[in-house]
Amino acid sequence: MSNDSKNNNPTVPNGHGTPAPAPSNFLRTIIEADMTAGVYAERKDNQGQPLPQVITRFPPEPNGYLHIGHAKSIWVNFGLARDYAGRCNLRFDDTNPEKEEQEYVDTIIDSVKWLGFDWKDTSGDHLYFASNYFDQLYQMAEYLITAGLAYVDSQSAEDMAANRGNFGEVGKDSPFRGRSPEESLDLFRRMKAGEFKDGAHIVRAKIDMASPNMNLRDPAIYRIRHAHHHRTGDKWCIYPMYDYTHPISDALENISHSICTLEFQDHRPFYDWVLEKLSDGGFLAKPVPRQYEFSRLNITYVVTSKRKLRQLVDEGIVDGWDDPRMSTLVGIRRRGYTPEAIQLFCERTGVTKSDGWIDMSSLEGALREDLDPKAPRATAVLRPLKLIIDNFPDGHIVACHAPVYPPAHPEHATALRHFPISKNVWIEREDFMETPVKGYFRLTPPTADKPGSRVRLRHGYVVECTGFDKDADGNVTAVHCNYFEDSKSGTEGSANYKVKGNIHWISVAHALEAEVRLYDRLFSDPHPDAGGKDFKLALNPHSKEVITAYLEPGLATAMPDDRYQFERHGYFVVDRVDAVAGKPVFNRTVTLKDSWGK
Ligand code: ATP
Ligand code: MG
Numbered sequence: 001m002s003n004d005s006k007n008n009n010p011t012v013p014n015g016h017g018t019p020a021p022a023p024s025n026f027l028r029t030i031i032e033a034d035m036t037a038g039v040y041a042e043r044k045d046n047q048g049q050p051l052p053q054v055i056t057r058f059p060p061e062p063n064g065y066l067h068i069g070h071a072k073s074i075w076v077n078f079g080l081a082r083d084y085a086g087r088c089n090l091r092f093d094d095t096n097p098e099k100e101e102q103e104y105v106d107t108i109i110d111s112v113k114w115l116g117f118d119w120k121d122t123s124g125d126h127l128y129f130a131s132n133y134f135d136q137l138y139q140m141a142e143y144l145i146t147a148g149l150a151y152v153d154s155q156s157a158e159d160m161a162a163n164r165g166n167f168g169e170v171g172k173d174s175p176f177r178g179r180s181p182e183e184s185l186d187l188f189r190r191m192k193a194g195e196f197k198d199g200a201h202i203v204r205a206k207i208d209m210a211s212p213n214m215n216l217r218d219p220a221i222y223r224i225r226h227a228h229h230h231r232t233g234d235k236w237c238i239y240p241m242y243d244y245t246h247p248i249s250d251a252l253e254n255i256s257h258s259i260c261t262l263e264f265q266d267h268r269p270f271y272d273w274v275l276e277k278l279s280d281g282g283f284l285a286k287p288v289p290r291q292y293e294f295s296r297l298n299i300t301y302v303v304t305s306k307r308k309l310r311q312l313v314d315e316g317i318v319d320g321w322d323d324p325r326m327s328t329l330v331g332i333r334r335r336g337y338t339p340e341a342i343q344l345f346c347e348r349t350g351v352t353k354s355d356g357w358i359d360m361s362s363l364e365g366a367l368r369e370d371l372d373p374k375a376p377r378a379t380a381v382l383r384p385l386k387l388i389i390d391n392f393p394d395g396h397i398v399a400c401h402a403p404v405y406p407p408a409h410p411e412h413a414t415a416l417r418h419f420p421i422s423k424n425v426w427i428e429r430e431d432f433m434e435t436p437v438k439g440y441f442r443l444t445p446p447t448a449d450k451p452g453s454r455v456r457l458r459h460g461y462v463v464e465c466t467g468f469d470k471d472a473d474g475n476v477t478a479v480h481c482n483y484f485e486d487s488k489s490g491t492e493g494s495a496n497y498k499v500k501g502n503i504h505w506i507s508v509a510h511a512l513e514a515e516v517r518l519y520d521r522l523f524s525d526p527h528p529d530a531g532g533k534d535f536k537l538a539l540n541p542h543s544k545e546v547i548t549a550y551l552e553p554g555l556a557t558a559m560p561d562d563r564y565q566f567e568r569h570g571y572f573v574v575d576r577v578d579a580v581a582g583k584p585v586f587n588r589t590v591t592l593k594d595s596w597g598k
Contacts, residue, residue, distance in 0.1 A: 303523070361596060398422075432444070
């Protein structure tokens with residue numbers, strides 16, 4: 001019974017299988033205005049075929065694992081392309097050889113696919129690497145130098161930093177700014193040929209050292225790095241800078257709307273400068289892409305900085321990048337999140353230009369909403385206590401059954417799960433109280449003036465508590481009861497028994513013993529790293545508890561990624577990494593109700 005989502009249908013799920021109309025936002029407004037004006041309507045690809053009017057891209061740097069914040073960017077870019085009959089490219093911004101690895105390329109590809117998006121369409125496979133443009137990027141830099149729009153600077157890194165000025169103070173021209181294009185070009189070629197050490201020279205765009213925008217104070221466009229690149233090997237010892245590469249990659253891929261997060265707003269003038277100079281120079285087609293910024297997704301109770309996530313892994317605070325408590329997409333997936341829940345969450349939180357925090361409970365709420373109508377139900381006893389039905393004949397076994405699906409599900413009435421009852425059953429420790437508190441309706445022992453309480457063993461019989469056993473330390477080791485043979489659920493007699501308590505149970509002889517990992521939030525502070533705080537001081541000491549639980553026997557065949565609602569406990573998923581056939585390990589995805597906001 002695999003209920004893992006293999007749904008590649010990109011319509012926005014609303015938890016009930018019907019697509020919901022996407023609400024408007026400022027990006028949609030811009031796109032619709034551009035389409036009305038036909039800004040990108042006349043473009044053709046290299047084969048002369050018309051290009052879609054909306055082409056976006058998701059441009060990760062392959063230097064780590066994607067996290068929930070990236071899911072937002074993926075959803076924005078792929079979602080807009082889908083909604084406006086366009087396309088979205090997956091592009092690796094791999095211009096930083098030291099930090100990038102194939103491992104990250106692979107996991108990023110996996111995560112985007114898992115979220116339900118695809119970069120292949122009838123026009124081709126739109127997976128790109130900025131490193132594939134190294135030759136063109138180099139040619140364009142030669143052009144900028146020749147045209148007097150860039151120069152080789154040979155200041156030391158310290159002088160360059162000092163001469164850049166700061167917000168209140170204009171920068172100073174480099175003594176090398178007046179170099180002739182010929183001299184700069186010669187140096188640039190020798191940089192490429194490997195004649196110089198790292199940092200000896202750098203190529204800078206010649207813009208304005210007095211600009212109030214620091215990004216326009218002659219930004220670097222090429223630097224020397226004698227480093228092996230995960231795709232181009234040792235072919236290059238000079239690498240283009242991100243701010244130079246990004247607009248060019250966008251233009252070469254015919255991106256129309258280049259969407260990024262707000263911290264890039266100040267980089268936009270340089271983005272436009274590069275595109276203007278190179279399209280005027282005939283290197284890039286017009287109309288050029290335009291950049292738009294939206295606010296990043298910040299969620300409470302998590303960290304998303306790659307550096308901090310890496311620290312959690314390296315210091316063994318979590319069990320790897322895919323630890324189910326991590327905010328990485330591989331972690332969230334292993335935790336049991338569905339792509340539908342993440343899309344629903346992105347849809348709800350919308351696209352804005354104002355920074356803010358989204359509470360973790362909205363992500364969890366979207367998940368519950370997605371899973372509630374579709375997750376098969378199952379019984380699990382997490383904190384077991386033995387209940388002995390003394391008047392149940394030894395060796396006697398009676399079949400019981402219950403619906404697999406919740407009432408809202410179309411198969412509710414037909415799909416049944418089967419589990420037997422016998423003399424000894426496991427119940428939850430909390431379902432017995434020696435001295436009951438007011439309003440407690442579960443198992444309580446007889447007293448001098450009252451018989452023991454009666455409860456229904458859900459989908460089984462009504463029982464009456466007759467006593468309990470204790471060990472020398474005073475711990476309750478077993479509870480005793482008698483059952484009423486004519487009270488079985490689904491039989492006529494059952495109507496004669498009115499009880500207030502209804503508890504779940506698993507036959508001891510038939511129970512599936514399984515490891516269950518009870519995960520909770522990794523941090524107990526809603527803003528673990530705000531204001532430069534040490535996020536490791538905010539760790540929740542109870543974020544993981546491993547227990548041995550007793551489950552209904554049918555769960556032995558559960559497959560990795562199968563999700564269930566364990567009644568009364570929450571949503572659980574079969575761990576995709578550690579389970580072996582016939583011995584599933586379950587991760588708690590989320591409890592049934594939010595207990596954090598209280
Ligand atoms: P981080 O700073 O969190 O490590 P990053 O920005 O360095 O992430 P990239 O690989 O450069 O990681 O990001 C790819 C894309 O994802 C970029 O367009 C970036 O703006 C976007 N992105 C990253 N984090 C978020 C977020 N929290 N919300 C929305 N978009 C994000
Ligand atoms: Mg980045």
